[in-house]
Amino acid sequence: MERLFDxxxxxxxxxxxxxxxAEVLPQEADLSNVALEQPKDETHGDLATNxxxxxxxxxxxxxxxxAEQILPKLLEHKAIKSGDVAGPGFINLRITGDxxxxxxxxxxxxxxxxxxxxxxxxxxxxxxFVSINxxxxxxxxxxxxxxxxxxxxxxxxxxxxxxxxxxxxxDAGNQILxxxxxxxxxxxxxxxxxxxxxxxxxxxxxxxxxxxxxxxxDGNKWLxxxxxxxxxxxLREFCVNACMDLTKGDLxxxxxxxxxxxxxxxxxxxxxxxxxxVKALREKEYVYEGKLEAPKxxxxxxxQPVDLxxxxxxxxxxxxxxxxxxxRGNATYFGQDIAYHQHKLDxxxxxxITVIGADQQGNFTPLKWALEALTGYKDVLHPFYYAHxxxxxxxxxxxxxxxxxxxxxxxDVVREVGGxxxxxxxxxxxxxxxxxxDLAKAVEKSMDNPVFYxxxxxxxxxxxxxxxEEMGIPSVDASQADTSVLNSQQAINVLRHIILYPQMLxxxxxxxxxxxxxFYAMDFAAAFHSWYNAEKFLDAENLPATYAxxxxxxxxxxxxxxxxxxxxVTAPEKM
RNA sequence: GCGCCCAUAGCUCAGUUGGAUAGAGCAACUGCCUUCUAAGCAGUCGGUCGGGGGUUCGAAUCCUCCUGGGCGCGCCA
Numbered sequence: 001m002e003r004l005f006d007x008x009x010x011x012x013x014x015x016x017x018x019x020x021x022a023e024v025l026p027q028e029a030d031l032s033n034v035a036l037e038q039p040k041d042e043t044h045g046d047l048a049t050n051x052x053x054x055x056x057x058x059x060x061x062x063x064x065x066x067a068e069q070i071l072p073k074l075l076e077h078k079a080i081k082s083g084d085v086a087g088p089g090f091i092n093l094r095i096t097g098d099x100x101x102x103x104x105x106x107x108x109x110x111x112x113x114x115x116x117x118x119x120x121x122x123x124x125x126x127x128x129f130v131s132i133n134x135x136x137x138x139x140x141x142x143x144x145x146x147x148x149x150x151x152x153x154x155x156x157x158x159x160x161x162x163x164x165x166x167x168x169x170x171d172a173g174n175q176i177l178x179x180x181x182x183x184x185x186x187x188x189x190x191x192x193x194x195x196x197x198x199x200x201x202x203x204x205x206x207x208x209x210x211x212x213x214x215x216x217x218d219g220n221k222w223l224x225x226x227x228x229x230x231x232x233x234x235l236r237e238f239c240v241n242a243c244m245d246l247t248k249g250d251l252x253x254x255x256x257x258x259x260x261x262x263x264x265x266x267x268x269x270x271x272x273x274x275x276x277x278v279k280a281l282r283e284k285e286y287v288y289e290g291k292l293e294a295p296k297x298x299x300x301x302x303x304q305p306v307d308l309x310x311x312x313x314x315x316x317x318x319x320x321x322x323x324x325x326x327x328r329g330n331a332t333y334f335g336q337d338i339a340y341h342q343h344k345l346d347x348x349x350x351x352x353i354t355v356i357g358a359d360q361q362g363n364f365t366p367l368k369w370a371l372e373a374l375t376g377y378k379d380v381l382h383p384f385y386y387a388h389x390x391x392x393x394x395x396x397x398x399x400x401x402x403x404x405x406x407x408x409x410x411x412d413v414v415r416e417v418g419g420x421x422x423x424x425x426x427x428x429x430x431x432x433x434x435x436x437x438d439l440a441k442a443v444e445k446s447m448d449n450p451v452f453y454x455x456x457x458x459x460x461x462x463x464x465x466x467x468x469e470e471m472g473i474p475s476v477d478a479s480q481a482d483t484s485v486l487n488s489q490q491a492i493n494v495l496r497h498i499i500l501y502p503q504m505l506x507x508x509x510x511x512x513x514x515x516x517x518x519f520y521a522m523d524f525a526a527a528f529h530s531w532y533n534a535e536k537f538l539d540a541e542n543l544p545a546t547y548a549x550x551x552x553x554x555x556x557x558x559x560x561x562x563x564x565x566x567x568x569v570t571a572p573e574k575m
Numbered sequence: 576g577c578g579c580c581c582a583u584a585g586c587u588c589a590g591u592u593g594g595a596u597a598g599a600g601c602a603a604c605u606g607c608c609u610u611c612u613a614a615g616c617a618g619u620c621g622g623u624c625g626g627g628g629g630u631u632c633g634a635a636u637c638c639u640c641c642u643g644g645g646c647g648c649g650c651c652a
Contacts, residue, residue, distance in 0.1 A: 037591070040598080048596065063632075086596040088633070133652090173652065212579080292649080299610045319577055319648085326650040333652060360578050362647040385580080387645090422596065429588070432580065434645080449614090450600075456614050500591090507591065519589060522599080533616040534608090540598080575614065 001111045004079060004095070005047075005102045005499045009036045012049055015073040017571030022067055038500055042489060045092030046496055052089040063089025081498060082193070085503035097483030100349070100495045101548060105478060107498060107555035115562045119506045120161030126344055127153050130251070130258075131168040133181045134243040136204055138250045139407040141357075141389045143414075144435065147426040148386055149355040150256045151514040154498050154566045159335050159509035162350065165258045165474060168340065171240045172264040178202065179243070180235045183229060185212035190507065191223055204405025210242040235266075252410045255568045267343060274331055274345075275341035277374060278309065286373040311338075316369040337367045342374070351511065358385040358432060361494035374560060384512055387434040389426075394440040417442040419496045420569045421446055424451035427518035450522050455572050459566065461557040462573040464537055468550065471540055476551055486552065490531035495552060497524045498559050505566070521563045528556060 016034065019025045039048040046337045052067035059066055067085040074091065075083055079099035086092050107114045129149025132142050149165075156163045157195050181198040186208045189195045197203070214222070214235070225231055244261065251257070254427045267273070281287040291305040310321040311334070324335040331339065344352055351373075356364055364383050371381045391398045391408050414422050429452065431433045442449060476555070486495070501520070507515040564571045 033593095035591090038594080040591090041595075044595075048595090053594070053632085090595065120588065170652095175652070306650085317578085323650050328650085330650095332650060334650095357646095358580065359646055365579075387580085433588075434581090452614050453600095456612080460612060460615085464611050471611085504591080511592075514588090516591080519599090526599085529615055530617090532611080533613095538611050575612075 001106070001110070003106065003114065003499065004099060005503060007047035008047065008093075010072065010080065011077050012036055012051065016051060018054070018073065019070065022523070024066075025055060025059050029055055031055075035337050037243050038496060041091060042493055044086060044090070045491060046095045048090050048092045050090060052085075052091060056089065056562070063434070064304070067091050069415060072543065073201075076431075079357070084124070095492075095495075097486045098546075099485045100486050100492070101478070101481060101551060102493065104497060104551045104555035107558055108551070111555075111558035111562060115502055115505070115559065116158060117502045117506050118162070118270075119510060120156060120159050122160060122162050123351060124162045124164070124349050125156060125353060126164045126166055126347075126349040126350040127156070127353045127355070128166045128168060128344075130247075130256075131170070132247065133170050133173075133175055134200055134247065135175050136180065136243060137246045137404040138410045139204060140391050140410050140413050140437065142425045143250075143254070143410040143422065144386055145355050145357070146251055146254060146256050146410075147423050148431055150165075150254070150331040151423075151427060151517065151567055152353070152355070152384065152512065154568065155505060155509050155514050157518065157558055158566060159506050164260070166344075167229070167258045167261045169240070169244065169261050169263045169265075169342075171236070172268060172336075176236055177228060177364050178241065178284060180232050180239050182207050183214065183235065184212050184222065184225075184231055187214055187222060190215050191220065202405055204378055204401075204407075205403040206246060206405065210239060213242060214238060215436045250409075250414075252412060253414050254423060262340075264340065267340070272339070273346060273508070274340040275337055275402065277338050277370075280374055281311065281370070284373060286315070287324065287456065288312070292323070306495060311370055313366050313369060316366075316372075317343070317344070318366065318369075322366050334366060334370075336372050341367065341371055345371075345375065345380075351382065353382045353384055355386065358387050362375055364499060382512060384431060386431040389419040390434065390436045390445060391435060392438045392440075394438065398439065413439065420455070421449065423450050423567060424454070427515050430513065430515050444567065450518075451569060451575075452531075454525040454560075454564070455522045455569070456575055457528045458557065458560050458571045459573060460532055461528070461553055461560070464550070464553055468538055471538060473538060473540055473543070473546060476547045477543075478547065480544050481547040482542075483548050485548050486544040488531070490527070490534045491549070491552065494529040494556055496530050497527050498552075499554055501559050501563070517563060520549045521560070521567070524556075524560060524563065528560075548565075 012034070015023065016031055020027055020029060023168060036047055036049050036052045039045055052063045052070055056063040056066050057163060064085055067089045071083055071085060071091055074080060074093065079095055081094045081096040083093040127149055130142060130146050132138060139145070153163050153165050167209070178198055178201060182201040185195060185197050185201065190211055209241070222235070226314065278287055288310055289307050290310050290312070291307060293305070306327045308323045308327065309325045311324055313322045322334050323332050324338065326332050341352065363387045368381050368383065372378055398408055403409070403413055416439060425437060425442060426435070486492070495523065504516065504520050508514060537546065537553060539546050561571045
């Protein structure tokens, strides 16, 4: 697929290489910072390059003089209508109508191929996301994690990565015992016994539902069992599965799925990846036996230093080294994380991305160090941090769900505002920006709620083609299209968005910033709305002009549909 | 005490990884429906990019020091 943008970029590089031959540029000139980009101000041109600015110093001349030497060579390409040197030395270019039109036809020929790129080169990347403890329903904050993670996966897939989605089911910790005991207490209550919840037990009504299901399945089988260890081993799987079913159901409503739900408990049954990791780290002298000082900033009575297996976190600037095993010889949380990530590496993943709350940085950073020490690569593990979601209704705090255990349940919110609104809203902030979600505003059909703005643009495109049929305008004949009408600022702005779409995806993918897709979508919709208001597309008296515009609208519709698909937001034909 | 994140228009936020006169939406005000959907468009108003210093052709962006906010900080989970 020969996209216009790629063609012109290659042309630009070729021109610069030729200038090296002509000794205008030094042989060793570095072209890596040369960019073909969209000027901020559209009156500056359809595309612009900073080449002269970047290379002036190396060529020992001033940027504007160099630009004047580059420009005529660039103009030799038939897709370029005109160009000029502007500002400190930018070269602004304008595209011919014919080139725009053939670009639209390229999109129409195969929009799938047009929008797909390959920065990933098939690299095996695992994205771990959601991974909440299997102890209850998912809440609205976790939903942000889910949407960011899922959109990131779709984005990575589109840009050529081989993506694997994993959910870590943390079913091996103490919280599972608490879950089992909470369910059992409710189970006893169903048989008329007095309720005695365990300390810090789970209080949501879903626990009663799980207890009821247990009763329906096993009758009074567990009535006389009181030993916690026995209850844990017998009921662990049932309770965890019941909770995971709640979570999976909630995620399913948003169209989110995983390649694997990775059970920590099962991993431990099958082997000990931690031993392998510790051995490797010990060989590299990142792990040793030693004692720790009492932690600073806290009052701890009777602190007794003991020998522990420690990771040299101080090598990376930490205050203290990190224990991998506690004094009883069990893996610490840090140790468990290393084990799990060793397991990921063992499965052949070259890059590990984890979508994780910003409050987890204190835990995650040492893990990043440990992986760096293990693999020798700095960025194998890439945390994608996201900030808290604050939920309001008309500026007031939202009532918590008793059923879900005093949280704001994701499923309640999605049921109220719809999946499209929720998903899009979660993408309208950069991940590490705290986000406020107002349920009352979310259903308003205003610019407070930009998902409608974007969907409306799509619906308007669809309406154009319905109207075309009603007016009896024949289907588009590209060979008769009059490209001279594609010269308005508004039309070109739409076209410019189309050709920059694959670029935008690549950049968002490399930066691990899925929110850029939402901002692009709003921008693109604005460009279309503006064009829609400025010109009438359908003119039965002038079919060649109509054909040219309709070709662009068709291409725009395919691109917008693709954008919405990456965010997994529906593209309505009518609103 | 230490580490990480943040500070941009009255409010909520972007800012294409160092580029041109710092941009949107909301709010306020002014216009545009006999015309492909007004869930829209065009415009006005609004800025010491928290502050000082540095790096260079060029800084909201990079370095440094302040100020002010948020999160985290046992061998717990």
